[in-house]
Amino acid sequence: MTGQELNSAALPKGPHSLTREEVLASQRARLLTATLNAVGQCGYATLKVERITSEAHVSRTAFYEQFTNKEDAFLQAYDSFGEAFLAQLIEVSSLASHPLAAVESSTKLLVGWLTERPLAARAWLLEIYALGDRGLDRRASTMRAVEEAFGLAARWIRRLDPELSAVRPLVARGVVAASFELLSEAVRDPTPQQIAEATTAISDLWIMGMTSMPYEPGSSPKLTRDG
Template sequence: MDSLGYDVLPRGRHHLTREQVVASQRERLLQGVIDAVAEKGYARVSVADVIKRARVSRETFYEHFTDKQACFLAAYDMAAGLMMTVVAEAAGTDGAAMERFDRAVAGYLRALAADPARARTFLLEIYAAGPDAAVRRFEVQRAFVELVDGLLRDDGRWAALPDPAFATRMLVGGIASLVSAKIAAGEHTSLPALRAPIMAHADLLLNAAR
């Protein structure tokens, strides 16, 4: 295993299928762009930076992606999908709505704190990757809003708010802002501590519906 957690392909003859080789190369490129962007910032990263970290050739890079942005957006899509899975699995299906939301928030914050490179790349650097990247970021946030809204509407108090959908958008947007500020300041290890004030704010919103 290499330092990033991906297997280095063996030199010379091996028993891997072509599909396995291609999948490994792609994974390494996605992790390479994540780490390069986290270290240098999207604007300063070159294809050379990515292939150096991925340990593949320039030819291999262009077999997978047309340019740096295409690689970055593919990595963003992968990370967003993984985060959605983390949050959904943390919430689970048992318990009251607010208990499930609490678990979802805790899982989200833990995951970001455990991977500062990915957190910085996809919460801050995404906006440096152009209009298409910004649209992708808003689409991902919309998906998180839908997930959270589905959780909270199981609580009758949330459903009784004047505009529960708007309240959910404000809540998710506020969480994103708080998290981004911590990451920008290099305080990713303190992210789990946001759980308590986030839940306290959600409780205030519920109490307003009484």
């Protein structure tokens, strides 16, 4: 069990030895999770603070000790979800022996997040639009962070095959934008087939974008212009 999961667990009833900081951390983790789940299930527009506090098993007072309103809670939950995903993405990629293996492990991670946390994924990918410009600004910041990950992978490939041409301007932005759209389609229609098709397409997009060439499954990991 991770530290996040421990903090998300309900606090023991009655007297306990937890510090004030531990109590607040537990409440915050549960509120962030509850916010994403509630937004993903009922939509941001109709969301009430009471729905969040009920799911998190905390009082309204505890909620307002952490957030100013439901928008603040959603934005912070959005950031927390994205930061956790990016951290895991970087971790699994760093353990890969080759850029193509990194793409494969990353897509497997992606499938896990979509299938294990469908409500949170729906809130993160779709409901963020309900916040207007503030939500779009947050989404844009997340996409820039993913673009940086794309750039790292592209430079890694070119260290292995210096003959590859440089990645063209805006390729990273196009690949990431298309990836988000494919993910959004999978969240709207979360069938196993749709999720599998989306993640395969995202994998192909990243490989083609980073190498400027198509990739055939089972081909040699050696990267050249001739492919």
